[in-house]
Amino acid sequence: MFHCFTGVKELLGEGFSICLLYGKKCQDTMYLCLECWQPLMLFCFWVGGARGTDFLFKFLVIGSAGTGKSCLLHQFIENKFKQDSNHTIGVEFGSRVVNVGGKTVKLQIWDTAGQERFRSVTRSYYRGAAGALLVYDITSRETYNALTNWLTDARTLASPNIVIILCGNKKDLDADREVTFLEASRFAQENELMFLETSALTGENVEEAFLICARTILSKIESGELDPERMGSGIQYGDASLRQLRQPRGSAAQARQQCNC
Ligand SMILES: Nc1nc2c(ncn2[C@@H]2O[C@H](COP(=O)(O)OP(=O)(O)OP(=O)(O)O)[C@@H](O)[C@H]2O)c(=O)[nH]1
Numbered sequence: 001m002f003h004c005f006t007g008v009k010e011l012l013g014e015g016f017s018i019c020l021l022y023g024k025k026c027q028d029t030m031y032l033c034l035e036c037w038q039p040l041m042l043f044c045f046w047v048g049g050a051r052g053t054d055f056l057f058k059f060l061v062i063g064s065a066g067t068g069k070s071c072l073l074h075q076f077i078e079n080k081f082k083q084d085s086n087h088t089i090g091v092e093f094g095s096r097v098v099n100v101g102g103k104t105v106k107l108q109i110w111d112t113a114g115q116e117r118f119r120s121v122t123r124s125y126y127r128g129a130a131g132a133l134l135v136y137d138i139t140s141r142e143t144y145n146a147l148t149n150w151l152t153d154a155r156t157l158a159s160p161n162i163v164i165i166l167c168g169n170k171k172d173l174d175a176d177r178e179v180t181f182l183e184a185s186r187f188a189q190e191n192e193l194m195f196l197e198t199s200a201l202t203g204e205n206v207e208e209a210f211l212i213c214a215r216t217i218l219s220k221i222e223s224g225e226l227d228p229e230r231m232g233s234g235i236q237y238g239d240a241s242l243r244q245l246r247q248p249r250g251s252a253a254q255a256r257q258q259c260n261c
Helices: 006-012 069-078 116-123 141-145 147-158 171-176 181-190 206-222 239-245 251-258
Strands: 016-019 044-047 055-063 091-100 103-112 131-137 163-169 194-197 235-237
Touching: 055 069, 055 147, 055 206, 069 091, 069 103, 069 131, 069 163, 069 206, 091 206, 103 206, 131 141, 131 147, 131 206, 141 147, 147 163, 163 181, 163 206, 181 194, 194 206
Parallel strands: 055 103, 055 131, 131 163, 163 194
Antiparallel strands: 016 044, 055 235, 091 103
């Protein structure tokens, strides 16, 4: 579902979506098509360009309600704490271009509602995600106990190869801690997850969580473990890397030799 039609992208520029039923531009901040009022991913295609970047990665932020997912995204995008954060209705969206391993990567991040009543809507956004932040609240054992369910959803609905970083959020509330660092790191190890404790309030480890996840995806692309060309990989080549990749190795040099100019 997650496509970017080059022709359309050129026409509309960055950050638009198109309703496949009505062929109209959608209001991307509402994540609903203004014509048919369907969630974006069901009938509309996001046409967020990856112009000037090497890659575009689709990321999810998942976990129980109140763990701080929206605040983590806000801290990462805006570099400040989101005061008076309300429960997310359905999904929210943010993007940021980062530099990892010498590549320019656009992270397209979907912040999903943690409340049970939105599960069926949020699940439709999992498909084709390359990376995810799986968030629990270190002061709430309940949110930690729910991790297995979130993880199963991510691996079955997004991709078994999805790169996940476990984030124990609200690190600043250490006095109220209900989950130790050690037990969470064991859980992470057993489930092949990376792990960090974060604070959306102070900003500690927030940038790191997103960047580590992106860097791991990039390494897997470079090692051949992840194939960006595979349908639903959650990865798109940006125009900067497309130009290099479409030329087989050495062909640029060959072309220069053959050319008399
Ligand atoms: N002390 C502290 N509070 C936080 C932190 N992150 C979020 N909060 C608070 O936790 C509450 C929930 O934060 P949200 O970001 O809305 O939680 P959410 O996971 O997006 O919740 P849903 O949208 O319902 O899934 C808010 O009152 C935030 O102010 C943090 O790192 N430290």
